[in-house]
Amino acid sequence: MKNDSKNDVANDNWERKTLEKLVFATLGEQRSVRRWRTFFRLMWVAFFGFLVWMWFAQSHPTPDASTPHTAVVEIKGEIASGAEASADLINAALRSAFEDNGAQAVVLLINSPGGSPVQAGIINDEIRRLKALHLKPVYAVVEETCASAAYYIAVAADQIYVDKASIVGSIGVLMDGFGFTGLMEKLGVERRLMTAGENKGFLDPFSPQTDKQRVFAQAMLNQIHQQFIDVVKAGRGNRLKETPETFSGLFWSGQQAIELGLADHLGSLDFVAREVVKSEDIIDYTRRDNVAERLFKRFGVAMGEGAARTLSFHPSLR
The missing domain is CATH 1.20.5 (Single alpha-helices involved in coiled-coils or other helix-helix interfaces)
Structure with a gap:
């Protein structure tokens, strides 16, 4: 026990x-x-x-406006909505530069192959508005390239300075794409595209393009091209030495651009600040998409993708 x-x-x-x-x-x-x-x-x-x-x-530098200086706004890379060379960012920088009492002139420092005619048109309009409002000179300084939509912007400047080997011009408009209808027939693939509207899918690469659609697209391109031509003529005035090739979409070296009246002089940013503006101090007003903003955007995209997975499929109005 x-x-x-x-x-x-x-x-x-x-x-x-x-x-x-x-x-x-x-x-x-x-x-x-x-x-x-x-x-x-x-x-x-x-x-x-x-x-x-x-x-x-x-993202929001505060330049010292107490002393005279040359204001610089960079236009680099593709000109497009959402890019660093977008109308929103460029125009915000331009307004800051023009409104600064210390800025003796505004320089557009350009190195861009072009992009959206819409974004370029918005920037061109804003430059001309700010010039008239603040009565400050505007100079464009071209580094490697100032083509297409970039040149659309440059012609709003009072003078355009280039390097002798810069690429300038490409005054034209394009709409590109691919067509795979012949390949699909050979592979025995049937395209099943449903639309509401006779021409809704005429840019679809897997559908044939009709003569009517081709004529319509060409008329639209011609109209935008004419808008581009009018802006160039208004900006360059009697300095432009027009030839049959001027508005053909060709591009030229900086040396040739001066001879054709597409540009005015040879010169760099430092040269323009020192010899033209007479103010060697340079302040950059460019608005840039910094590291924090990129992380915020990626976080927002990730959240959006997560929300999209909870939604059912619906027709697109693109």
């Missing part, structure tokens, strides 16, 4: 200790989870605080 009692006591002690160990282990695990959760929350707060600091520090 004594042995049985001792065994019962020993079993009770073992169970109690085991339960205590399990309880303490569970509590320890819960504390660890809470600590890690708190740590990651603090990390996220610090991360977003860093992004906000980067956004204010890099």
Whole structure:
């Protein structure tokens, strides 16, 4: 009987200790989870605080307007909505430059192969408006390339400076694409495209293009091309030495562009600031999409994709 009692006591002690160990282990695990959760929350707060600091520090510089200077706005890369050379960013920079009392002139520093005629037209209009409002001279300085939509913008300047080897011109409009209808027939593939509207799918590469659609597209391109031509003529005036090739879409070296009246002089940014504006101090007003903004955009895209997965398919109005 004594042995049985001792065994019962020993079993009770073992169970109690085991339960205590399990309880303490569970509590320890819960504390660890809470600590890690708190740590990651603090990390996220610090991360977003860093992004906000980067956004204010890099995206909105405050130039020193106390002394005379040459204001510079860069137009680089593709001219397109959402790009660094978009009308929104370029025009915001231009307004800041023109409104600064210390800015003696505004220089467009251009290195772009072109892009959207819509974005270029908006920028061209804003340059002309700001020139008339603030009565400040505007100079375009071309680095490697000033073609197509970039030249559309440049002609709003009072004078265009180029390097002798710069590429200038390409005054034309294009709409490109591919057609795979013959290949599909050879492969025995049937295109099943349903539209509401006779011409809704006429840019679809897997559908044949009719003569009517081709004529319509060409008429639209011709109209946009004429708008481009009118802007160039208005900007260059009697300096332009028009030839049959001027508006053909060809491009020329900087040296040739001067001879054709598409540009005015040879010169770099430093040359224009020093010799033309007479103010060697250069302040860059360009608005750039900084690291914080890119991370915010990627975060927004990821959130949008997650939300899109919860939606059902619906017809597109593109």
